[in-house]
Amino acid sequence: MAKYTLNVNDETYPVEVAEGTSLLWVLxxxxxxxxxxxxxxxALCGACTLHIxxxxxxxxxxxxxxxxxxxxxxxxxxxxxxxxxxxQKAWIAAQAPQCGFCHSGQIMQAVAxxxxxxxxxxEEIKTYMNGILCRxxxxxxxxxxxxxxxxxxxHVES
Amino acid sequence: xxxxxxxxxxxxxxxxxxxxxxxxxxxGILPYLVSCRDTRRMKEEFARHPITAWxxxxxxxxxxxxxxxxxxxxxxxxxxxxxxxxEMDADWxxxxxxxxxxxxxxxxSEGWTPGSKLMMTVGSRTTHSYxxxxxxxxxxARYVLLSSAAGHWEVPLSELTTSEGVVYHEKSGRKxxxxxxxxxxxxxxxxxxxDEAQMKKPGEFRLIGKVLPRTEIxxxxxxxxxFAQDIRLPGMVYGVLERGNLxxxxxxxxxxxxxxxxxxxxxxxxxxYAIGVIAQTLEQALSAKRKLRIExxxxxxxxxxxxxxxxxxxxxxxxxxxxxxxxxxxxxxxxIKTAARTYxxxxxxxxxxxxxxxxxxxxxxxxxxxxxxxxxxxxQQGPDTKLGVPGILGIPHEKVEVHxxxxxxxxxxxxxxxxxxxxxxxxxxxAPLPVKLIWTREDDVAYGAFRPxxxxxxxxxxxxxxxxxxxxxxxxxxxxxxxxSGVTNTHYDIPNQLAEWRGASHGIRLKHWRAVGHGPNKFAxxxxxxxxxxxxxxxxxxFRRKLMAKSPRALATLDKAAEISGWGExxxxxxxxxxxxxxxxxxxTGVCEISVDRNTGDIRVHHFWIALDAGIPVQPDNIRAxxxxxxxxxxxxxxxxxxxxxxxxxQQSNFHDYPLLRMQEIPDxxxxxxxxxxxxxxxxxxxxxxxxxxxxxxxxxxxxGKRLRHMPFTPQRVLEALSSS
Ligand code: FES
Ligand code: FES
Numbered sequence: 036m037a038k039y040t041l042n043v044n045d046e047t048y049p050v051e052v053a054e055g056t057s058l059l060w061v062l063x064x065x066x067x068x069x070x071x072x073x074x075x076x077x078a079l080c081g082a083c084t085l086h087i088x089x090x091x092x093x094x095x096x097x098x099x100x101x102x103x104x105x106x107x108x109x110x111x112x113x114x115x116x117x118x119x120x121x122x123q124k125a126w127i128a129a130q131a132p133q134c135g136f137c138h139s140g141q142i143m144q145a146v147a148x149x150x151x152x153x154x155x156x157x158e159e160i161k162t163y164m165n166g167i168l169c170r171x172x173x174x175x176x177x178x179x180x181x182x183x184x185x186x187x188x189x190h191v192e193s
Numbered sequence: 194x195x196x197x198x199x200x201x202x203x204x205x206x207x208x209x210x211x212x213x214x215x216x217x218x219x220x221g222i223l224p225y226l227v228s229c230r231d232t233r234r235m236k237e238e239f240a241r242h243p244i245t246a247w248x249x250x251x252x253x254x255x256x257x258x259x260x261x262x263x264x265x266x267x268x269x270x271x272x273x274x275x276x277x278x279x280e281m282d283a284d285w286x287x288x289x290x291x292x293x294x295x296x297x298x299x300x301x302s303e304g305w306t307p308g309s310k311l312m313m314t315v316g317s318r319t320t321h322s323y324x325x326x327x328x329x330x331x332x333x334a335r336y337v338l339l340s341s342a343a344g345h346w347e348v349p350l351s352e353l354t355t356s357e358g359v360v361y362h363e364k365s366g367r368k369x370x371x372x373x374x375x376x377x378x379x380x381x382x383x384x385x386x387x388d389e390a391q392m393k394k395p396g397e398f399r400l401i402g403k404v405l406p407r408t409e410i411x412x413x414x415x416x417x418x419x420f421a422q423d424i425r426l427p428g429m430v431y432g433v434l435e436r437g438n439l440x441x442x443x444x445x446x447x448x449x450x451x452x453x454x455x456x457x458x459x460x461x462x463x464x465x466y467a468i469g470v471i472a473q474t475l476e477q478a479l480s481a482k483r484k485l486r487i488e489x490x491x492x493x494x495x496x497x498x499x500x501x502x503x504x505x506x507x508x509x510x511x512x513x514x515x516x517x518x519x520x521x522x523x524x525x526x527x528x529i530k531t532a533a534r535t536y537x538x539x540x541x542x543x544x545x546x547x548x549x550x551x552x553x554x555x556x557x558x559x560x561x562x563x564x565x566x567x568x569x570x571x572x573q574q575g576p577d578t579k580l581g582v583p584g585i586l587g588i589p590h591e592k593v594e595v596h597x598x599x600x601x602x603x604x605x606x607x608x609x610x611x612x613x614x615x616x617x618x619x620x621x622x623x624a625p626l627p628v629k630l631i632w633t634r635e636d637d638v639a640y641g642a643f644r645p646x647x648x649x650x651x652x653x654x655x656x657x658x659x660x661x662x663x664x665x666x667x668x669x670x671x672x673x674x675x676x677x678s679g680v681t682n683t684h685y686d687i688p689n690q691l692a693e694w695r696g697a698s699h700g701i702r703l704k705h706w707r708a709v710g711h712g713p714n715k716f717a718x719x720x721x722x723x724x725x726x727x728x729x730x731x732x733x734x735x736f737r738r739k740l741m742a743k744s745p746r747a748l749a750t751l752d753k754a755a756e757i758s759g760w761g762e763x764x765x766x767x768x769x770x771x772x773x774x775x776x777x778x779x780x781x782t783g784v785c786e787i788s789v790d791r792n793t794g795d796i797r798v799h800h801f802w803i804a805l806d807a808g809i810p811v812q813p814d815n816i817r818a819x820x821x822x823x824x825x826x827x828x829x830x831x832x833x834x835x836x837x838x839x840x841x842x843x844q845q846s847n848f849h850d851y852p853l854l855r856m857q858e859i860p861d862x863x864x865x866x867x868x869x870x871x872x873x874x875x876x877x878x879x880x881x882x883x884x885x886x887x888x889x890x891x892x893x894x895x896x897x898g899k900r901l902r903h904m905p906f907t908p909q910r911v912l913e914a915l916s917s918s
Contacts, residue, residue: 065474069425111416130814136551165855171266175859
């Protein structure tokens with residue numbers, strides 16, 4: 036067991052876990068930030084996507100000690116006070132989620148995209164979002180929601 | 194910051210302190226009201242049946258409607274309450290929705306067997322089966338409001354009308370909101386049976402058929418929606434199981450002392466087919482799982498090789514003795530004897546895995562005296578709404594309380610209770626500590642319960658005019674209805690038909706997978722039709738149009754799909770369109786447009802068009818979402834997904850070797866037209882998925898002249914088809 040201090044959503048969280056424990060388990064099972072989901076554990080589904088210092092990252096493969104020296108961790112819970120971040124609003128307008136399990140990751144990835152590239156092309160969106168799986172098949176609406184948030188939505192057949 | 198699940202607060206049933214709950218009895222039992230402040234009384238009423246609380250009113254006008262079905266993304270959290278609110282004439286803006294208790298005698302519907310009462314979110318039957326239940330209950334709730342207003346104003350009930358949550362007495366110009374009526378609510382002497390004729394006509398609907406945002410979506414975009422994976426309880430410990438990848442094999446643990454000595458490990462729990470570990474934290478449980486040294490015994494699956502079994506299946510299909518006949522009409526033998534031409538082809542499909550995005554899990558707390566339990570789970574429910582827990586613990590049904598959570602995908606996997614029962618076994622070992630059982634993705638794949646592989650041998654005959662005179666369909670595979678569903682053609686007029694199943698058994702765990710046998714069987718049927726049409730030099734749509742002459746609803750979907758897809762118009766160089774029809778509750782025709790990379794063998798789907806008859810479309814936008822999702826899940830399974838078995842062992846373990854469709858592979862558009870209808874609503878969750886294989890293979894045939902007859906159409910199989918003669 037070792038003690039770490041994490042900076043999550045601009046709050047400080049002390050935690051005591053074994054070295055090597057993934058950030059995903061620390062957030063979900065120790066800190067109660069369960070918006071970030073577990074889907075594969077090997078960085079292939081993207082359900083655990085969050086931001087570290089503004090960059091999207093997969094929490095399931097990040098050992099806690101790698102993000103305990105002041106790195107800014109942002110999760111879905113820290114995106115907005117009231118669920119009204121422009122990307123979240125676009126998500127609701129597009130009625131994007133079905134089961135919803137993948138959507139924390141989808142939204143965090145989309146936010147990272149738009150923060151670095153505010154008006155992405157459709158191909159850029161697909162490429163950037165490609166790492167986040169959705170088994171329910173909500174990709175058409177995810178694409179639409181990202182375009183709505185970016186203000187580039189013309190007409191996506193869906 | 195939005196609330197987190199640190200201190201789990203369940204969606205407490207009937208938790209408010211004000212307002213009333215309306216109990217509506219099944220026939221003959223008087224409805225009555227119970228104040229929400231009287232929790233004890235409410236509990237008692239719930240214990241009595243057949244009394245149903247569907248709705249709770251508060252003085253401030255808020256209304257809670259209870260949803261009896263699981264929510265796994267298909268939209269039940271909105272569609273069923275909408276049906277209720279429509280008849281009650283509620284103001285939808287004031288409605289919120291909660292799950293009802295998991296008590297089938299109270300909240301079940303007859304959708305599966307007449308006379309039964311079941312809570313089971315399977316087979317895309319929720320909306321269809323609850324349609325009359327929710328309408329009648331909503332109408333009765335409205336009646337109670339009306340009769341209370343009549344008493345309050347001392348006017349005849351017949352002079353009252355309602356609109357959007359307000360009762361009006363036109364004569365005196367008075368009106369009162371539903372919420373304001375709460376202090377005056379009184380139960381009428383008799384609650385009339387309200388029949389369909391007294392309910393709203395489709396033209397009067399304000400909510401049904403309108404585009405309404407789904408009620409649970411805001412929670413799903415801010416991270417607060419609770420899946421069972423997210424449940425955390427005080428003192429909770431963690432359970433994992435190692436089940437191996439040889440289904441049914443018995444484990445012997447050879448290093449128990451080492452495991453028990455590991456940090457945080459509380460207990461090792463042997464199962465017939467697995468070794469369980471309970472530990473203080475999830476990471477401790479997982480490290481212990483990795484350290485387990487297990488010797489696996491033989492299993493019924495030992496010696497089974499999935500990719501070699503098709504030869505056996507083909508020879509089984511060739512045996513003269515029939516299997517179990519599923520449908521028979523006319524005389525296929527005779528038709529073949531007198532045919533101008535006959536056709537025969539074999540179609541195959543490999544095992545597929547559900548891959549619901551949330552791996553299986555459950556949280557259970559067994560009381561210290563082992564006489565009661567609470568369960569938090571994402572389940573599609575089932576004949577036993579307590580999900581097998583009473584049996585495991587040897588306690589009465591009513592001693593188990595199930596708190597249904599959102600499901601991170603179901604697709605049929607979550608109507609099996611294996612994971613819930615496992616969690617109950619672990620929770621009993623450490624009672625009263627709650628246990629969270631986590632299946633890793635690797636567990637979920639390797640110990641999956643798959644859609645069975647199968648072979649379809651189709652034989653058909655046509656007469657001299659090119660009319661289809663017979664179709665026989667022989668399915669070979671394990672799992673009965675799991676391979677045989679979807680063999681019946683009710684909308685194609687083929688005078689002589691035979692469908693039969695020949696069973697095999699391999700010891701591999703099997704389960705319903707979205708649309709079940711419809712996927713492989715509609716693939717075979719729809720491809721066979723195109724192969725015949727091609728040989729007869731008939732257009733695939735025109736060929737089907739003739740067959741659907743006696744099924745106007747099916748035909749309308751075909752014509753509409755042809756229209757919106759521009760069927761018959763020239764297509765871009767290197768592309769082709771293919772068509773397929775599916776009936777699964779609702780009726781739908783799909784058309785896709787594809788191209789093929791002849792170097793890599795990759796099939797690209799550019800567009801999908803669907804015309805659907807779902808009866809009265811309760812939530813049209815959600816129907817479109819189900820079509821989109823159904824097509825994309827279909828594309829994923831048809832183009833990529835494959836579980837293989839070598840010597841009984843499942844070869845895949847996670848998304849690196851079981852890839853799913855990703856964003857870069859989606860079509861440019863999926864367009865759905867919902868045909869208008871006044872018929873009872875039909876399910877829409879499983880109509881699109883089985884269209885995909887047939888539509889793609891038929892487009893491929895038109896594009897290349899080659900046949901794809903084995904799902905999935907992996908690049909390798911596509912290249913083989915292209916180079917075949
Ligand atoms: S759980 Fe991290 S990518 Fe799948
Ligand atoms: S909405 Fe269910 S996995 Fe994406």
